[in-house]
Amino acid sequence: MGGGTSIWASPEWRTDPREIFNGRLWYLTVAVAMAGCSYGFDQGNIGGVLTLPSFKRAFGLDVLSEEEADARAGNIAAMLAAGGSGGALLAAPCADFLGRRNSMIIFGFLFLVGAAMQEVAHLGVFYAGRLIAGLGVGATSMLAPQYLGENSPKSVRGSLTTTYNLCIILALSLAFWTNYEVSLWSTSSNVQWKLALAIQLIPGGFLLLMMFFVIDTPRALISKGQREKGLTNLCTLRQLPADHPYVIQEFSEVCAQVDAEQEVTKGSNYWVVMKDIATIPSNRRRLFLATTLFLFHKFTGTDSLNYFAPEIFEMIGVKSGSLTLLTTGVYGLVKLATTILYVAFIVDRVGRRRPLMVGAALQATAMLYIALYVRFAKPESTGGTPAGGIVGIVWIYIYAFGWSFGWSVAPYVVAAEIFPARIRSFSMSICFFINWIVDYGITKATPSMMTHLGWGTFLLYAMLTYIGAIFVYFCMPESKGRSIESMDDLFQNSIWTMFRHAYPTEEDKIRHDVQDKFVQKLAGEEHGAKEPESVTVHAENRA
Template sequence: MAGGTSIWISSEAKTDPREIFNLRLLYLLVAVAWGGSFYGFDTGNIGGILTLPSFKNAFGLNDVSQAEQDNRKGTIASMLAAGGSAGALLAAPTSDYIGRKWSVFGWGLIFVIGAAMQMVADYDVLLAGRFIAGMGVGASSMLTPQFLAENSPKSVRGSMTATYNLMIVTSLMLAFWVNYGVAKWSFPGVEYDDMQWRTAMGIQIIPGGLLCLMIPFVPETPRYLINHGKTEEGLKNICKLRKLPADHEYVQTEYREIMAQVRHEQEAFQGHNYWVVLKDVFSTRSNFQRFFLCIMLFLFHKFTGTDSLNYYAPEIFEMIGVKGGSTSLLTTGVYGVVKTVVSLLYVGYLVDRIGRRLPLLVGATLQGTSMLYLALYLRFAGASTSSPGNGTPAGGIVGIIFIYVYAFGWSFGHSVACYVVAAEVFPTRIRSFCMSICFFVNWIVDYGITRATPNMITEMGWGTFLLYAMLTYSGVIFIYFCLPEMKGRSMESMDDLFERPLWTMWKHAYPTEEEKVRRDVREDILTGKPPALDDSDKTHRVEHVETA
């Protein structure tokens, strides 16, 4: 249920108590995962909207030179990413100080405001709206995987966290088809009818409203509560989410692991301010290795060129010989369908059965190969081989197939892995800070690529795709040596894993049964040692946090 079909497939899920897969967990999953639709709709609709005659007329794109058109298109598309980088940074303090739950709610409201502003036919208001909505998208891109990972049973944590990405690609697909539908409108004066582009633009307000309506009824994450001294409330929420009593072995194991990690962190560093957290990240080898790994995963995630395809897919299809207008939008819509279907396969089957590592290696290799074909085709044949009367040339048809292969590889590779890994690999104490920096890098690189793509395609042509291919292949090498498998491990057991050098992770990629639980907690359970915190220690812990 909560993790799709993975519950019936994953060996870990089969041995879990059936009570933990309940309707409360499903409601939480649906409510929070709407955050993925922010990114999907806002990314998917703008590329097609930029090609609509009504949009060009409303914003004066027909009255400027090609260079100015490229600049304006790049600015409009990339303003979302600019806001996203700001939102990703601001999400960390809101997550740490007002909690995960109300941060998700607040940034959802900000997204709705920005989405509504984009409905105004004014260039400056459109840019401001895309920036404000981008802040909501960027914050949600950090908060949503974090919230899902912190509330998930470990056996379906990958599936639940990856649901955020499933919502991205599903919304991306729907946005592509909405664009195709409005592009087919045919009546006198359609090029002057603002309803055409506003219909495509306004669809994104729906998931924002649903998230804001549903979030108030989900519980705060137990890890946040326990990390901030609210141990009894944290244990209560574990029981509420798992539908098990406090003395159940499953609840006690999860509770003990969270408490052990909190105790270890607070013994090493006192306080939650960001100067202390910063020292914790850069002075502790285990933490720094995790931070470096996730930063590199997000960089290679963007270096595959996915943003160029998402934002400018219709124009890229035209480059390889697909006729313009609704035909290129139709081809783009099929591209979205491929992404969605493969993402369903990943979330429902691969992520909690095969894992994160192997699908990412295979998917990234497919992406690099697809980009390499596009580069070679445009270099040695190019769209010049096509003409209006002859349709798409044979090499262009193969190019379309390779773009769909790219979508296939992306959807069970880079599309999901960096989000899932970043959400599950960090200790609770530094998770918000590290994820915030990771997503800031994600969005600032997104901004640069999106802003530069129209100019890159005009100036570099085939070289754009060759660059993406080489960067993607470089990422495959890094992932092979440095990314361990997270499937089946508890979030707290990552401390033990990353005591090893990062470049040797390929030797320890797959966990043994003993490595799936934090070492000190496993030893306590084996020796029958009771929970470490009695009532007096709980009081001390609360006073300690409040004083810090």
């Protein structure tokens, strides 16, 4: 596993041209990442809102039996995930045929419509609103990491792609605290829960407006045969001329990958895409890795905690009401602080693989403690929180710490990095469909699981998370520092032996055929030879 990077190594971006870290790149990052706020608010709001007496009265939860109330609460929370699974499937054809930017605008508008419908105190309209908002959130959950991954310089690709996840956690934390604040109101009118849910309209509006001023991704344009426009957009985004070595190398790698795909199979329709995935081993390995990561991402139990954190804190002995919402708010702050640390210092310095394994181990151990505590201590939520319950709260915060170091972000980054241009949208769409459909099942089942299984719910999550950590060790390579196009070389190796090739050497970070051409170019210059045509990169088309 030669080529591993020291934790204390200098970030690779220090050797990049300063021009590529410019205002246009930062604006694109903020605009696209804003989609994460829509996801985070919608996910974080509903768990606390379901506990508010005004909401229970407005939607009849207060007059139902415990089992019926659990079923309705599960349906309300899970409806977003049901829409999300449909949105994830729609995102791929929209991204490929309407463009990344136009698709973000369309689904951003859909989210706003759905969020507005959730302000109506009618169960049918509320269900429809969460379903429609879910379409927007599900689609942008695929489009945003794809957009950020395709446009980011490779040295900071992890950090910029995970700003989407940072926005999710930021909004989630704000939603938790909004729920706590409205729970303190003396009024029990519908304004209480409507205000909590209306907050999500703000980032949704910013997303829609800001996307009108973002350029389309150069990689998508090049993969569609629009190489001149792709080169122009690349130069605009990097703020460098077309003959700059950095632009030449990046453009050459993208073109080489597109040319290699076209040599195997002509065309880019979905029949060709599915054939490429089914018949090319390296593509099958990539899809298997990404989808499995998303399965384990959900099997950690994070959706149960996000949607039903107040009820889970109550299970370990925290008094119900505002106190559980306060404890949930602190849980959100722990997630936020750790995610900021991960995005700013970890993902592009240490990488994706090591933090994920450490974070998964912490999560699994936390869930194991909660399971054993609930099983043997049998805590009650009356008469104060016992000492074991306080330790349980600490372990849930450790769970949040581990989650933000690993499963919270790594699947998104990996999915955005590893696929070649032709199959990227389709493959990421499948990944996020699995993400959302499993989310739907878990969210819908969680109230009933906590009522009937109790401690067994947490034991199940603990065992699955331990298995996920083992899978990561053997099958997930480190993608830090590699160009997106160099993944073609990496996935020539078997997925089950990937741990032997996990950490890249300097030669592994650039696509080998492009690297060979640059070596030939240098050799030719030394002997006064003519520069290879493939490396001149359409110099005649420079502005």
